[in-house]
Amino acid sequence: MSQATRILLALVAGIALGIAAVAADRRVALAAVTVTQPIGEAWLHALQMVIVPLIVGLLVTGIAATAEAARAGRIAGRAVALFVVVLWSTTLMSAAVMPLLLDLWPLPQAWSAALRAALTEVPATGKVPTLVDFFNTIVPTNIVAAAAGDAFLPLTVFTLAFAFAITRLEAESRERLVGLFRSITDAMLVIIGWVLKLAPIGIFALAYGVGARTGAAAFGALVHYIVLVSTIGFIVMLAGYGVARFAGAVPLGRFARAVAPAQGIAVSTQSSLASLPAMLKGSEAIGVAPATAGIVLPVAVAIFRATSPAMNLAVALYVAHWLGVAIGPGQLAAGVATAAITTMGSVSLPGTISFFASVAPVAFAMGVPIEALGLLVAVETVPDLFRTVGNVTMDVAVTSVVGRTDANPPRHGEVAAAG
Structure with a gap:
């Protein structure tokens, strides 16, 4: 049985047992919550404790990999620039569309109130941050205090500047520092792996x-969440067709036929890497030179996830709606910036780890409690299908754009030197 299946079964079993226990004896069932809740919260805290060093390590190594890709050649540099444009565009789309979806199909008020009471002590909203507050806090005055206070946006801004500064160092110093942060990241992933082995216990305790x-x-509420967040991924996937048609000049029917095999593999494996051979073949079918696709697509699989910032922001906005946390312009701007920036660092992580590593900083930046993530990760399998299919579709679409703008694609023998 896969870990994802065990986690999902723990979620269903915990909720079902909680419902049955209340039906049998409400007083005893609620008394048991005083035991199960601390267990679930301890598991969440174990995940939370590694997020700061993990995000810092991932950003440094991710920016280093992106810079290396950009330096690898003209084609790779153009692809990286397009990746950045797509990431910010899809994130801004999510910021506009997800609140609209929640307005059109809100979580029933009775459900929302019950879940707020069950999940967490939601902090008082107080003054909703404005855009002025956003710009006043985006640059940290004390990076240690920002890390200690889970102020992820200023921490991310500092780490981003630090990572780009590392790319300007001489090769020996750069490799030494990147190696250090890669080792820190690997150590954090080992700890997270240990914690996730206990995920069925922690999620069962929370779900009960x-x-x-x-x-x-x-x-x-979980079904409502799956539908709305998956919708954002579906929109990103559809945008890939638009990118291929209008920026890549590929007829829609031709693009759809070319990308369909890769999408089928993405659905069955939930892996962009496993879809790479089919993406290469599909890119050739829409007229992209094999040498060009041979550079762009491996770079895309390594450092680019078109759906991630949009869907990560959607998760944070959904949790805010779920828990009744008002989101002002400053909080939304912080969420957009954090989602778009941190995406480049977490692309190579397994799905469960990536969910926490990429969504938690966005939630923290927006002042949204993360307790609900312990439940939502259990149903991430369905949204993850839309993540992977959307990523694969946009990878091929961006490749079509690079292929169209590359008047002189390199010969096969130059691919290794460029990539």
């Missing part, structure tokens, strides 16, 4: 409390 306090509302 939610089931006992909310009843069947928990299942309805």
Whole structure:
């Protein structure tokens, strides 16, 4: 049984047991929550403790990899520039569309109230940050205080500047520092691996409390979440067709036929890497030179996930809606910036780890509690399908744009030197 299956079963079993226990004896069932809740929260805290060093390490190594790709040649540099444009564009789309979806199909008020009571002590909203507050806090005055206070946006801004500064060092110093942060990242991933082995226990403990306090509302809320967040991924996938048609000058029917095999592999494996051979073949079918696709697509698989910032921001906005946390312009701007920037660091992580590593900083930056993530990760399998299919579609679309603008693609023998 896969880890994802065990986690999902733990979620369902916890909620169902909570509902059944309340039906049998409400007083005893709720008393049991005082035992299960601390267990679940301890598991969440174990994940939370590694997020700061993990994000710093991932950003440094991710920026280093991106800079190396950009330096590798003209084609790779153009691809990286397009990746950045797509990432910011999809993130801004999510910032506009997700609130609209939540307005059109809001979580029922009774469910929302019950879940707020079951999941966490939601902090008082107080003054909703404005854009002025966003710009006042984006640059940290004390990086240590920013890290200690989970101020992820200023921490990310500093780390981004630090990572780009490393890319300007001489090769020996650069490799030494990047190697250090890669080792830190690897150590954090080992710890997260240990914590995730306990995920069925932690999620079961959290889910029991939610089931006992909310009843069947928990299942309805999870379905609501899956549909809305997956919709954002679906929109990014559709945008890939638009990019290929209008920027890559590929007829829609031709592009759809070319990308379909890669999409099928993406659905069955939930892996962009496994889809790479089919993406290479599909790119050739739409007229991209094999040498060009041989540079762009491996770089895309290594450092680019078109759906990630949009769907990560959507998750944070959904949790804010779920818990009744008001999101002002400053918080939304912080979420957009954090989602778009941190994406480049977490692309090579397994799905469960990537979910926490990429969504938690966005939630922290927006002042959204992360307790709900312990439940949402259990149903991430369905949104992850849309993530992978959207990524694969946009990878081929961006390759079509690079192929169109590359008047003199390198010969096969030059691919190794460029990549």
